[in-house]
Amino acid sequence: MPLFSKLPDVGITIFTVMSKLAADHGAINLSQGFPDFEAPAELIEQVSHYMRQGHNQYAPMQGVPLLRRRIAEKVALLYGARIDPESDITVTSGATEALYAAISAVVRPGDEVIVVEPAYDSYVPAIQLNGGVPVFIPLRFPGYGLDWDRLKDHLNERTRLIILNSPHNPTGTVLAADDLAALREITAGRDLFILSDEVYEHILFDGREHQILLRYPDLARKSFVVSSFGKTYHATGWKIGYCVAPPELSLEFRKIHQFLTFTSNTPIQMALADFMAHTGHYQELAGFYQRKRDLFLDLMKDSRFKPLPCAGTYFQMMDYAAITDEPDETFARRLTTQYGVAAIPPSVFHHDRRDQRVLRFCFAKQDQTLIQAAERLCRI
Ligand code: GLN
Numbered sequence: 244m245p246l247f248s249k250l251p252d253v254g255i256t257i258f259t260v261m262s263k264l265a266a267d268h269g270a271i272n273l274s275q276g277f278p279d280f281e282a283p284a285e286l287i288e289q290v291s292h293y294m295r296q297g298h299n300q301y302a303p304m305q306g307v308p309l310l311r312r313r314i315a316e317k318v319a320l321l322y323g324a325r326i327d328p329e330s331d332i333t334v335t336s337g338a339t340e341a342l343y344a345a346i347s348a349v350v351r352p353g354d355e356v357i358v359v360e361p362a363y364d365s366y367v368p369a370i371q372l373n374g375g376v377p378v379f380i381p382l383r384f385p386g387y388g389l390d391w392d393r394l395k396d397h398l399n400e401r402t403r404l405i406i407l408n409s410p411h412n413p414t415g416t417v418l419a420a421d422d423l424a425a426l427r428e429i430t431a432g433r434d435l436f437i438l439s440d441e442v443y444e445h446i447l448f449d450g451r452e453h454q455i456l457l458r459y460p461d462l463a464r465k466s467f468v469v470s471s472f473g474k475t476y477h478a479t480g481w482k483i484g485y486c487v488a489p490p491e492l493s494l495e496f497r498k499i500h501q502f503l504t505f506t507s508n509t510p511i512q513m514a515l516a517d518f519m520a521h522t523g524h525y526q527e528l529a530g531f532y533q534r535k536r537d538l539f540l541d542l543m544k545d546s547r548f549k550p551l552p553c554a555g556t557y558f559q560m561m562d563y564a565a566i567t568d569e570p571d572e573t574f575a576r577r578l579t580t581q582y583g584v585a586a587i588p589p590s591v592f593h594h595d596r597r598d599q600r601v602l603r604f605c606f607a608k609q610d611q612t613l614i615q616a617a618e619r620l621c622r623i
Contacts, residue, residue, distance in 0.1 A: 301505070333496055335483075346374050356376065356406060357402060382411075409453075441468055562600060
């Protein structure tokens with residue numbers, strides 16, 4: 244029987260490709276976004292504690308109740324928004340699952356979905372698998388601001404969902420209060436939903452404040468807000484995330500979640516619930532990563548790479564036009580195999596493979612790793 248691919252244009256994700264290339268060539272891996280240092284020892288200890296205590300069976304489908312309560316407390320503490328842990332929060336197997344479930348919950352065949360580019364690579368396949376049509380809005384290069392007039396011009400009666408991501412992967416741009424004001428204005432009175440990917444919500448620099456959509460009741464009413472514990476607790480391999488949405492949206496979300504994974508890892512949820520009581524961890528994360536960003540920028544200041552502004556996330560975009568004219572995918576490969584440093588070519592996050600002679604470097608690394616990588620990059 245002939246096999247018709249449902250995703251004919253999709254290959255293996257760039258993160259898997261570049262991490263394998265880095266491993267094969269013994270390169271320093273600044274490509275895929277993950278820390279090369281440990282999650283807090285106390286958190287790891289709590290996971291094994293709960294395993295030893297026998298918490299090894301299914302958690303409730305919506306997530307461990309105490310963890311959902313802690314999430315609601317955090318949202319109230321940091322952002323002043325009140326959400327109901329029973330009806331509004333669902334714990335998922337990473338933000339990836341939450342994004343897929345949210346898109347599947349609302350996108351019907353023929354629906355249009357606004358996707359801001361460069362876009363994290365899981366959005367478009369999820370839209371397409373649900374029969375939706377992505378409508379692409381590019382961020383302005385090189386400042387990566389969002390052109391709200393342009394976005395507004397692309398809204399019509401078929402628009403079902405707008406996907407936003409702040410702090411933004413891969414550019415490090417961050418939505419400010421006036422962006423949210425623009426979003427509120429253009430979505431007022433429209434019959435559409437918003438999916439806000441906020442996995443880097445605690446990693447904003449230079450005193451910026453995260454503009455969570457939940458601050459605004461008019462936006463919260465029509466939004467899925469997605470976050471991930473992987474980024475916040477230096478444990479990307481644990482794959483625990485969550486989605487906050489009003490009851491009627493959460494109901495539809497859970498119909499999908501319960502048949503994607505049903506539920507997520509029990510002892511890790513319980514350990515995270517305990518550890519979230521240390522509010523200092525997420526409140527100090529921005530300072531922790533700002534020091535790493537500044538170290539990396541300082542180490543790179545005599546290189547021929549030119550940094551673009553980075554207001555959040557643990558990614559630094561670098562313009563390499565002074566070094567070579569090669570397309571970013573070619574240069575990213577050569578950088579890995581010849582110079583021993585792996586980076587991500589952001590053209591893969593554009594539907595038209597738009598190439599801006601920029602590479603994305605992950606600085607969620609030990610200082611020693613950044614020092615070694617910068618030494619190699621400064622030789623080019
Ligand atoms: N979000 C991470 C990054 O952007 C990687 C996630 C993944 O490997 N799927 O690098």
